[in-house]
Amino acid sequence: MSHWTGVLPAVTTKFTNDDRLDIPEMERCFALQIEAGVHGLIVCGSLGEASTLEPDEKIEVLRTALRVADGKVPVLLTVSQGSTRASCKLAEAGAEAGAAGFMVLPGIPYKSEPHETAVHYRAVARAGGLPVMIYNNPPAYGVDIPPTMLAELADEPLFTAIKESSDDIRRISEIRSLCGDRFKLLTGVDNLALESLAMGADGWVAGLVVAYPRETVAIYELAKAGRMNEAIAIYRWFRPLLDLDVSARLVQNIKLVEALVIGSNDRCRAPRQALQGSERARLTAIVKAAEATRPTLPSF
Template identity: 60%
Template sequence: MWKGVIPAVTTKFLENGGLDNDENVRCWGLQMDAGCDGLIVCGSLGEGPMLTLSEKIELLKTARSVSNGKPVLMTVAAASTAESCEIAKAAAKAGADGLMVVPSLIYHTNRQETLDSMRAVAAAGDLPVMIYSNRVAYKVDITPDIMEELAEDSRFVAIKESSDDIRRTSEIFSRLGDRYAVLTGVDNLAFEALSVGAVGWVAGLVVAFPKETVAIYQLLQQGRTQEALAIYRWFRPLLDLDVSSYLVQNIKLAEVMAIGSNDRVRAPRQPLAGEERARVEKIISQALATRPALPSLS
């Protein structure tokens, strides 16, 4: 159902802290212009847990206005199952094409709790669901075992695989065949995951470098592995910025330098400063100075 490059977009804020819808439209439009295959709003990179439900729905509607009919998914990530179900219902009513669902952000669910919560959210939204498997960030491991049980419900259609272990991607295919569309969610494992069968890339640095991200994916689909690898090797220092507690600040700074946006974040986050800002700026500046010419994809 879902494949290709699907950005997990950042959320742009005004100086007063409100949503900057004009800048969201501009930045997300760049993703569509570059050939991305959909949008995911209100995820970790989108500062979803810092947003009210009404803001989430506003962002969803904004994304739908620029997506050119491509799928727009709402991230469902809350402390309680009840709140997650509320988000899922509201997203469905507002026209989401699907949900990306995370277990509780606060409580680390056991196996049965994970199954029951995921099923409840899927039933509440009654939309196609991408399972977000990220044991590193969220401390709950949605294992292939759990995926197999969830497969009984046809609403579970895809997996964002973010375990940080490339062996997990192969394990899912060995265990479940093509039951799920498997997309990689770790920027600096994307080439590896796509090479072993992942059909898509839920990407982060794409928001600052959309054309390069799309080029890597499309070149791999065309079997032009060495061309894709050359771009990926250039991209790697940037992609490493996604694997950090400061991924939001890192990637928003990349947007400042690459597409002329801003790096406002919602408290308690603050933009990078001092030595850490200088370190990240150096990485981005080096990448911009050595940006490769992209081959024709036709």
């Protein structure tokens, strides 16, 4: 079974000028994450523009991450297809390609009823045969997986972790109260991350980590070591950037930060377009202010 804890970046998918997968740039960016000490990689999620990727492209991104990780950290494939059938096929392909497990969404964009959601998750888990992180993000996808449903799903051994992105910090305690330590519990909201860790979350599925991996890992490690004042100082510096994750334009936002900080590019797959005009200027100013005050990280 999985032991997914720590910082797991939800990495971006890189594209060439002619809208193909940019494998060399993804290899470079994924390597920066691993060198900084992250604890896993999650490919082809919402930040990875999953809805625009063909199934074969998702498997190619997965294989790219697996090559870079080289067994040092687990690599999870996100399963976010429109039907249970398509989700099962992707899980089977991901397992064959070597994924350590899956982060699974409800079938989207359909807003399933609770019994439909449970059937979907059980079918995908059994098709892939690997550990599953249940992704709960009702603000984005309109389907809630409340603590009571998680308690009902606890009988399936392949369900091993929860990515909790309901935007309700109380959920951390509620899940622990109902489910104990049955699941590894990870926050998926960048600007609630330290609060979630303080409430007992095991890890952080992070977004801005793709541009600032060392700072993200430092916050996690310091918090887990009980060095909260040091973690808070970094988190307060980071907060204006972390807010960029909580947006309908999180992909464009975070790709621009990557371009400015690690010299990547902010190309997106249409219909998304890179930020322009006043919004690009606003985000650039946020990044410049952060760079001017970037903290020296303590040892941990």
